[in-house]
Amino acid sequence: MGERNLDSATRVVHAGERVHVAPSVTWPIAPPIVQTSVYAYPDIAAVDAVHEGEAPGYIYGGYGVPNQSALEAALAELEGAEAAVVTTSGSNAIAVTLLGLTAAGSRVVAAINCYGGTRVVLDQQLARFGVSTTYVHPADIDAVIAALHSEPRPALLWVDTIANPTIRATDIPCLATLASDAGVPLVVDNTFATPYHAQPLTMGADIVLHSTTKFIGGHNDSRGGAILADSERIAQLRRVAIHFGAIGAPFEAWLQLRGLRTLDVRMERSSANALAIAEACDGHPHVRRVHYPGLPSDPGHSVAVRTLRHGFGSMLSIDLGTAERARAVVDRLQLVVFAETLGGLMTTVVHPRSASYRSLTEEELARIGVSPGLLRFSVGIESPEDLVRDILGALNSLA
Numbered sequence: 404m405g406e407r408n409l410d411s412a413t414r415v416v417h418a419g420e421r422v423h424v425a426p427s428v429t430w431p432i433a434p435p436i437v438q439t440s441v442y443a444y445p446d447i448a449a450v451d452a453v454h455e456g457e458a459p460g461y462i463y464g465g466y467g468v469p470n471q472s473a474l475e476a477a478l479a480e481l482e483g484a485e486a487a488v489v490t491t492s493g494s495n496a497i498a499v500t501l502l503g504l505t506a507a508g509s510r511v512v513a514a515i516n517c518y519g520g521t522r523v524v525l526d527q528q529l530a531r532f533g534v535s536t537t538y539v540h541p542a543d544i545d546a547v548i549a550a551l552h553s554e555p556r557p558a559l560l561w562v563d564t565i566a567n568p569t570i571r572a573t574d575i576p577c578l579a580t581l582a583s584d585a586g587v588p589l590v591v592d593n594t595f596a597t598p599y600h601a602q603p604l605t606m607g608a609d610i611v612l613h614s615t616t617k618f619i620g621g622h623n624d625s626r627g628g629a630i631l632a633d634s635e636r637i638a639q640l641r642r643v644a645i646h647f648g649a650i651g652a653p654f655e656a657w658l659q660l661r662g663l664r665t666l667d668v669r670m671e672r673s674s675a676n677a678l679a680i681a682e683a684c685d686g687h688p689h690v691r692r693v694h695y696p697g698l699p700s701d702p703g704h705s706v707a708v709r710t711l712r713h714g715f716g717s718m719l720s721i722d723l724g725t726a727e728r729a730r731a732v733v734d735r736l737q738l739v740v741f742a743e744t745l746g747g748l749m750t751t752v753v754h755p756r757s758a759s760y761r762s763l764t765e766e767e768l769a770r771i772g773v774s775p776g777l778l779r780f781s782v783g784i785e786s787p788e789d790l791v792r793d794i795l796g797a798l799n800s801l802a
């Protein structure tokens with residue numbers, strides 16, 4: 404450009420534009436953030452070749468740029484998947500998967516205790532297009548079999564590896580067999596377990612998805628989602644994600660890959676902390692019940708022992724009997740942060756009845772086990788002694 408007789412207004416637009424493609428025998432140890440929404444092409448033949456998959460390359464941010472590809476490759480490797488597509492949020496991963504697998508008149512079989520946002524998409528959005536949902540408790544095998552084998556034949560079976568907010572471990576291998584016998588794909592939301600604790604595809608699931616906003620990102624500073632499956636399914640779901648503008652942004656993917664690098668050490672610490680809290684609260688006079696799959700008394704314990712590895716996860720719920728007691732404990736916690744999220748470095752608490760479950764009927768709440776006094780904790784990586792002291796201090800101060 405220096406050779407040409409160009410005006411300053413042109414130079415400020417074009418100066419240095421090709422520097423990043425300079426050949427280098429070295430590479431950056433941290434991946435560069437490719438913060439571009441579009442790529443330039445040398446000629447029409449080149450862009451045709453990229454579109455047809457005959458040449459490597461990127462075209463447009465809406466289809467993904469290198470930061471998304473890096474996160475997709477990392478997640479696919481960790482989940483044992485052939486391929487992945489990353490989306491702007493876990494909610495978008497849910498919507499894309501459901502839109503991709505259903506059509507007008509489809510019937511979905513879903514776990515009654517699946518993430519509340521999944522139910523909202525099914526009940527308030529897809530229902531408008533004639534998609535119906537049969538809800539079953541995933542531990543009620545007879546109900547699952549009946550739902551899978553009734554007409555119209557289901558488009559998919561949807562469950563969460565560890566269900567919200569009763570932290571119930573789901574028997575993925577068993578459900579995978581039932582789904583496969585019925586010729587129905589099994590979709591698993593693995594957000595709570597993460598690939599550190601469970602790899603549902605290796606247990607027979609067909610599609611796995613994540614809110615990477617949570618443990619994978621791990622720092623409460625970005626949002627994202629991911630869908631993982633075989634290459635053919637991901638190619639189809641990627642098209643749906645592209646059509647709905649659901650592909651994530653480069654900086655978000657960069658942050659989540661950076662978070663992923665410490666997933667194992669964070670999960671190891673936070674699941675050990677969760678077990679310490681569960682054991683400290685179990686049997687406390689003000690605690691009606693602790694929901695944690697690591698406790699031998701938990702109804703999901705034997706499933707968890709069989710299906711989860713490296714411990715039992717970082718989520719736990721404590722039932723205090725009444726909403727007033729739950730409120731009093733939240734007010735008295737000094738260290739644990741009251742915030743409607745999960746999966747971050749710090750321990751957070753929510754009151755599910757006043758958060759994502761507020762629109763459910765009493766009957767539905769009872770079926771899922773969301774009692775008025777239930778508090779759900781997402782345990783972080785602080786010192787276990789400090790966390791136990793904070794929570795026991797709040798419990799002990801109850802009248």
Ligand SMILES: Cc1ncc(COP(=O)(O)O)c(C=O)c1O
Nearest residue numbers: 492493494518592594614616627
């Ligand atoms: C299990 C589970 N799946 C999906 C989501 C949705 O993720 P996002 O908040 O990234 O849209 C959430 C959010 O809380 C969740 O808990």
